[in-house]
Every structure is written in structure tokens, then in C-alpha cells.
Amino acid sequence: MDRTESMATASRDAGGGSVAPPVDAAVGVGGRFALHALGYSIPAVANRLPYMLGGLTFLGLAVLVVTGMWLDQYYNPDPLAAHASVVYTVTRAPLGAWVRALHYWAACVVLVSIMAHLVYVFRRRSYTRPREVTWWSGVLMLVLVAGLAFTGTVLRADQEGGEALAHAVAAAELLGPLGAPLSRDFAASASLLTRLHNAHVSLLPLLLVATIALHFWLIRHLGINAASEARAVFSAHLRRLAGFGLVGFAALSLLAALFPPALGHRAVEGVEVTKPFWPFLWIYTLENTLGLWGMIIGPAVLIGFLIAVPLLDRGHERPTWLTGLAAALFVALLGALIYGFFAPQMQHIGM
Amino acid sequence: MRGHWVLLLGLLAGVPAAALAHDVGVIRLGVEEAAAGSELEIRGEKLSKNTEFTVVLRGALETHTLGKVRSDSAGAFTLRVVLPAEASPGAYVVRVLAPDGDESARAELRLLPAAPPAPAAESHDHHEAEGGHDAPVEATADPLDLPLDRSPLEWAFVLAISAGSLAGGLTLLRRP
Numbered sequence A: 001m002d003r004t005e006s007m008a009t010a011s012r013d014a015g016g017g018s019v020a021p022p023v024d025a026a027v028g029v030g031g032r033f034a035l036h037a038l039g040y041s042i043p044a045v046a047n048r049l050p051y052m053l054g055g056l057t058f059l060g061l062a063v064l065v066v067t068g069m070w071l072d073q074y075y076n077p078d079p080l081a082a083h084a085s086v087v088y089t090v091t092r093a094p095l096g097a098w099v100r101a102l103h104y105w106a107a108c109v110v111l112v113s114i115m116a117h118l119v120y121v122f123r124r125r126s127y128t129r130p131r132e133v134t135w136w137s138g139v140l141m142l143v144l145v146a147g148l149a150f151t152g153t154v155l156r157a158d159q160e161g162g163e164a165l166a167h168a169v170a171a172a173e174l175l176g177p178l179g180a181p182l183s184r185d186f187a188a189s190a191s192l193l194t195r196l197h198n199a200h201v202s203l204l205p206l207l208l209v210a211t212i213a214l215h216f217w218l219i220r221h222l223g224i225n226a227a228s229e230a231r232a233v234f235s236a237h238l239r240r241l242a243g244f245g246l247v248g249f250a251a252l253s254l255l256a257a258l259f260p261p262a263l264g265h266r267a268v269e270g271v272e273v274t275k276p277f278w279p280f281l282w283i284y285t286l287e288n289t290l291g292l293w294g295m296i297i298g299p300a301v302l303i304g305f306l307i308a309v310p311l312l313d314r315g316h317e318r319p320t321w322l323t324g325l326a327a328a329l330f331v332a333l334l335g336a337l338i339y340g341f342f343a344p345q346m347q348h349i350g351m
Numbered sequence B: 001m002r003g004h005w006v007l008l009l010g011l012l013a014g015v016p017a018a019a020l021a022h023d024v025g026v027i028r029l030g031v032e033e034a035a036a037g038s039e040l041e042i043r044g045e046k047l048s049k050n051t052e053f054t055v056v057l058r059g060a061l062e063t064h065t066l067g068k069v070r071s072d073s074a075g076a077f078t079l080r081v082v083l084p085a086e087a088s089p090g091a092y093v094v095r096v097l098a099p100d101g102d103e104s105a106r107a108e109l110r111l112l113p114a115a116p117p118a119p120a121a122e123s124h125d126h127h128e129a130e131g132g133h134d135a136p137v138e139a140t141a142d143p144l145d146l147p148l149d150r151s152p153l154e155w156a157f158v159l160a161i162s163a164g165s166l167a168g169g170l171t172l173l174r175r176p
Helices: A001-015 A028-032 A049-072 A080-092 A095-124 A132-155 A159-182 A191-220 A233-258 A278-312 A321-340 B002-019 B152-174
Strands: A041-043 A232-235 B026-028 B033-035 B039-045 B052-058 B064-069 B079-082 B091-098 B102-114
Touching: A041 A132, A041 A233, A041 B033, A049 A095, A049 A132, A049 A191, A049 A233, A080 A095, A080 A159, A095 A132, A095 A233, A132 A159, A132 A191, A132 A278, A159 A191, A159 A278, A232 A233, A233 A321, B002 B039, B039 B064, B039 B102, B052 B079, B064 B102
Parallel strands: B033 B102
Antiparallel strands: A041 A232, B026 B039, B039 B079, B052 B064, B052 B091, B091 B102
16 A cells, blocks of 8 residues: 555544545646545435435526526516516527526426425434534525525516516515515615516525535535444545436426426516416415415514524424424425415405 | 738738728717607717618617618718607617618617506506517416427537436446
8 A cells, every 4th residue: 555545544544534645646637626625424325315405406506507697698687678588588599498498497496406405304303403503504595595586586577577576565565674675765776676686696696605605514514414324435425416417407408498487478567467486386375365464474484483493402302392393384385385376366465 | 022021911901991991980869768659869970971871779579770861971960760659668779770781880778668657657667568579458377479499409409418418417327
């Protein structure tokens, strides 16, 4: 065994830290990019698909970033020109219809995978000490992804987008000073649509990147919560993740080509004839039941519960009532979402 | 040998001259926004002298010819046009085209709806209108019927990228 190999072996035996060969061993392209740093040890069970939901969510976000940059080349955030620019993107821009469909389906995948990841992490109690901040950063990511989905809907500037914008304004009015950034008077020099476009392409993505960086940092240094003794190398985990990601992208690509998402007619103000983007249908059900306050109370209860979870479960086992409460919330959310799909269309604003 | 250098220098000197063969003219509209169907005065300067130009209104989805005008001996013109009433509101560019079709000058114009906005529309955040396709007055949840025909090249690209991703993914998953 030469000196380099023995150093690497010793480092691995010492507890799975990153393998840092001497500078003269860092040769080739991989060496120059310090890829040997990815050779650290992780639980072998992390190579199972349920443990990869977070990584797959990240890959979905990467697809959204790339397709979003393409779409933004053709998008005009001027309220008078927004809808026409989307029509132009879909009908005339090179690969525009496919890229927009890819963006839509990738958003759907991200929303499903982030929720599945959250449920799986809850099931494994990976939010308990010392991983509370990892959990809370995940909850913040969920909020940011929901914000991106909402602003993305508004940018279409079709009837559904116009109604979503009207709901945002109504929610801002209900929230008083807290809702000021979503009010029309917040910045008289720029329209609300333009400001939501800015939020969609810069503010929210930047916050998301910072939160993802924190999330990854904590996972790297606090480790993956797994009882298994078997170990694997992280670089092999990345390779497997990339494999699933590429197969998923192939499916997404064909889905986008065969089933492009619809675009509605330009928005007509003051009426509600559409239902929201499907991940928000559970809020629509709450609005049907509780009125406009439903769209504030529902998300507040859900986010409040998720934030409280690590504080409510601090023992050796999860309290039965907490498991029951979580299950009840999940069933209620799923039920409200399905009901929202079939519920009669209703007018909420001004009622 | 010396002749080659002279020829080369002559050619190089000709490049900027050729590049400047088309005007970098200026047009002034006086307003940044105007309603469809209203009158607009367009003043052109620093254009080719005694040349006939075509003035068009170009949007994301539609283009309207506003008229033809001839510049004077100073390379200037004044044209009064009526903006097409049927043009959809939105962001447009007024373009002055030389006889060969190249753009000689341009200015941005925001076209407002011809009819006064409905009383409820106190601001334009709700996308009162934009260009292009059928614009129903009544709200509808129905999707637009857009032509989504893809060219064979586009299909080939999509299929190639899908097949490449699938092959790459399966290769990575099969590796131990």
C-alpha cells in the first residue's frame, strides 16, 4: 500500500470524514475540482429511493431554474403585455411550448416530491435533536416553493392567474400591515405583476438557494438519520441520484411534449370562474367553507404545526397524540384537495 | 507584395463604411403611450435624405403598417398617423424601415385599449388586455386554442434529449 492509499484508508477508518489526499495526488480533472472530497462515508440505506426524495426535489428545482431562464427571455412583466408574451412563447419561441410544459411538470414533480420527502422525514423522526434546524429549513423551503408556484401561476396573466392575483390582493388587505408588500400601493412606480415577477425570478430563488445551502450544510455535518451500520460512499450516492434524475427527466421531457399545460384567455377582472393550480385546491376548499380567511388560516395552521413538530416531540418516542394529529392533518389536507377538485366553482372575493 | 497590403487596408477601411451604410436615425413620438385608434405624430431625424420609408407598429404577436413617408433633404420627416383601432393593447415598437427592409430607427410605444377601461379597473394589474388571439369580453375558464404544432426538428430534439437522458440514467444506475 503506498503512502497516498494508506492516508486515505486511515481517514475513512477514522469515522467517515472527507478523504483529503495530498496535493500531489490531486491529479486529473477530478483532482483539480477536488472531487475526492465527495468520497466521504454515508449510511448505505441512503441509496434507497425514499431517502433520495430530497435530492430528487433538488434536481427538479435545477430543471425549473434552467427552463425558467429560457422562458424569462420571452416574458414581458408589463401587465398589458404579459399574456401576449406567454402566447408568443408557446406559439412562436423556439422550443417554447416544450420548455414551458417542462417548467410546469417539473413544478408539479417538485411539489409532490417535497411533500413526500417531508412525510418520510416525519415518519423517521429525523427532526429530533440535533436536527431541528434541518427540519425548519426544510419547512422554509416548502413555503418558498409554494410561493414560487403561486407567483408562477400569476405570471401567466390568464384568467386563473388574474384570479390568483386578486386573491393575493384580498389576502394582503386582510393581513393589514403584514400584507403591505402584496398591496398595490406598496410601490406606485411598479405594477404588482412586475413585482411578483421579480419575486419569482430573483427574490424567492435567492432565498431558496440560501436555504438549500443551509439544509445541505446541516445534513453534511449532522449526518443522515439512519440506524443501519452499513456504509456507502457519497459519490456513489450522487451517481445513483443522477441516474434516477436523468431517467426522471426523460419521462418529464416526453410528458411535456405530449401533454402541454393549458393557457387560459386573458384575465377579466372582478369575476371568479376558475379554480387554482391543483396544489392549492385544498385552500380553495377552505375558502368555500370559511370565506377569504380560509386562505390565511389553512396555511397558517399547516406551517405552524410543521414548525412546532420538533418542539412537541422531544422524548425517546413520538407521542401517540402527535402521530394522530399529523395523520388527521394529512388526511384533512388530502381530502380538502380532492374535494376542491370536484367542488362547485364559487365567488370568494367581495362576498 | 505592397499591393496586397494596400488592398487589405482598403478592404478593412470598407468594413465600417459598409456597416454604416444604413442610417442610425432617430424618431420621436412625443408620448410614451397612446390609445388604439388615436392620432400619433412621428418625427424622424438623421435619416437618409430624400428616401421613402415605411413606418410599422410591431408588437409581440401582430404588426401593423402605419404608412409611408419620404424624408426631406435634411433627412427628416413628420408623419401623423391614426393608430389602428383593432390593435391589441400592449408593448409595441414603432419601426422606420428603409426601402430594403432594414430598420433605420425605432421607438417604443405602449398601446392602451381603445375604449375607456371599465370602472372596476382602477389599475392595470389585472391585465386588462393584451395582444394576439381572441379576446373575449366575458371571463372564461376555457383554455385558449393555441396552435402547438411542432416542427420535425423540434420533435427530433425532444426525442433525442429524452433518449439521451434515459440512456445516461440507466447507465449510471447499472454501475456498481
